[in-house]
Amino acid sequence: MTEWNNWGRCESVTPVERVRPSSVDEVSAVVRSARDRGLRVKAVGTGHSFTGIAVAPGVQVDMSGLTGVLRVDGTRVTLGGGTVLHDLPPLLDPLGLALQNMGDIDAQTITGATSTGTHGTGAKFGGLATRIVGATLVTGAGDILNVSETENSKLLPAVALGLGALGVLVDVTVDCVPSFGLRCVETPEPLELVLTEWTQRIAEADHFEFYWFPHTEAALTITNTRLPADAPTKPLSAASRWFDESLMSNTFFAGSTAFQRRFPGTTPRINRLSTGLTGNRAFSDKSYRVFTTERRVRFREMEYAIPQDQIPTVLREIKALIERKGWTISFPVEVRAAAKDELWMSTATDRATGYIAVHRYFREDPTEYFTAVETIMKAHEGRPHWGKMNTRTAADLAPAYPKFGEFLKVRDQLDPDRVFTNDYLDRVLGK
Numbered sequence: 001m002t003e004w005n006n007w008g009r010c011e012s013v014t015p016v017e018r019v020r021p022s023s024v025d026e027v028s029a030v031v032r033s034a035r036d037r038g039l040r041v042k043a044v045g046t047g048h049s050f051t052g053i054a055v056a057p058g059v060q061v062d063m064s065g066l067t068g069v070l071r072v073d074g075t076r077v078t079l080g081g082g083t084v085l086h087d088l089p090p091l092l093d094p095l096g097l098a099l100q101n102m103g104d105i106d107a108q109t110i111t112g113a114t115s116t117g118t119h120g121t122g123a124k125f126g127g128l129a130t131r132i133v134g135a136t137l138v139t140g141a142g143d144i145l146n147v148s149e150t151e152n153s154k155l156l157p158a159v160a161l162g163l164g165a166l167g168v169l170v171d172v173t174v175d176c177v178p179s180f181g182l183r184c185v186e187t188p189e190p191l192e193l194v195l196t197e198w199t200q201r202i203a204e205a206d207h208f209e210f211y212w213f214p215h216t217e218a219a220l221t222i223t224n225t226r227l228p229a230d231a232p233t234k235p236l237s238a239a240s241r242w243f244d245e246s247l248m249s250n251t252f253f254a255g256s257t258a259f260q261r262r263f264p265g266t267t268p269r270i271n272r273l274s275t276g277l278t279g280n281r282a283f284s285d286k287s288y289r290v291f292t293t294e295r296r297v298r299f300r301e302m303e304y305a306i307p308q309d310q311i312p313t314v315l316r317e318i319k320a321l322i323e324r325k326g327w328t329i330s331f332p333v334e335v336r337a338a339a340k341d342e343l344w345m346s347t348a349t350d351r352a353t354g355y356i357a358v359h360r361y362f363r364e365d366p367t368e369y370f371t372a373v374e375t376i377m378k379a380h381e382g383r384p385h386w387g388k389m390n391t392r393t394a395a396d397l398a399p400a401y402p403k404f405g406e407f408l409k410v411r412d413q414l415d416p417d418r419v420f421t422n423d424y425l426d427r428v429l430g431k
């Protein structure tokens, strides 16, 4: 059996068995057979979680045999659980549909992304899982369970964002929206101005986010405005897309990150240079081409959700921390927003949310930086992204989620024998 590694190269495992089912009945047989042999089961997506949430020491379920559009009902599209986000535009575009919002990349599977609470930015929009209106799940007993607004509806807020702890999602029904375009404006701006205007910026824009480059006073702001599908667009030319995204954001960034590792004293100057070389552009295109970009430079990430209005205070605390410690941090800090939602384990459950993400090059030890940032986040009622590095435990997470106890009851009901657990879930949910 070959070893499995996650994208960030911080988790690995050699499963006892790897299976690739192509029907719901096969998934059910896999779960029953594993349970009878005392093995645990874990469906994996494309391994883009930085935590051990997808680690499968027992039976690893490769979902790539269960993909594509299964049904369409108005804007509601039922997708095979293994469908990769990147494959959606050619499937949804001809239907005149699109995902309502997206994160930074499209390399994840729909079920991997939604199971960890993957989100983009936009104070009026929720994460990807908030659009799930139905699912077919294989439970720990190997039973097939349909969950929707009309069947087992009480389970929907748990199953839509279930951390992979409740079963194998064979398919999910996503409420899409009519296709749309986005106008994107990227501008380097003074960090303090952006922090002062944070609440206003996220309220006025459809999708606002910014990157702060440590050791500088500059933020790169990204403001996206939704356009009707038939509005004329001005996409980036192939050459400028290549220059900005392939050369500057990946090739130059990879080279400069490796250089800074050898010569950390150069980081402040390179970060200042980066704020001048990247950004400062405006274009418009189909939504999915604007929301997502390619990330070829490997890194590790921790991201926390905090009350939206605390973003300026917390970012200033992180800036002061980096200055005080004298660390050199080459990766920018990413700041986003999301609407409050009602999914029990969502990082945005019950509160309007701001996100702050910190990164480190994958060959650098992130522990000291991430631990100190996590301490700040905890002091601000922070909730960790389930797919990004954190050290939290069930005991200290429970008070942060109003429905934590109810989620655990559903887990007891759907997976009483803990067929779907692993070390990470034991830590964050308990055994």
Ligand SMILES: Cc1cc2nc3c(=O)[nH]c(=O)nc-3n(C[C@H](O)[C@H](O)[C@H](O)COP(=O)(O)OP(=O)(O)OC[C@H]3O[C@@H](n4cnc5c(N)ncnc54)[C@H](O)[C@@H]3O)c2cc1C
Binding pocket: 007, 008, 042, 043, 044, 045, 046, 047, 048, 049, 050, 053, 054, 063, 081, 082, 102, 103, 104, 105, 107, 108, 109, 110, 111, 112, 113, 114, 115, 116, 117, 118, 119, 120, 163, 164, 165, 167, 168, 169, 170, 295, 385, 387, 388
């Ligand atoms: C470069 C990069 C950029 C990223 N950008 C963002 C971003 O912009 N916003 C954001 O919020 N996150 C982001 N992430 C995090 C990422 O979206 C999540 O970690 C996501 O879960 C990864 O999806 P995946 O398909 O790789 O799932 P995996 O990491 O393989 O699995 C994640 C979880 O889903 C479960 N799972 C997978 N398939 C099924 C299934 N069929 N049934 C039940 N459970 C299942 C797994 O068991 C596991 O618990 C990024 C990660 C990387 C590496």
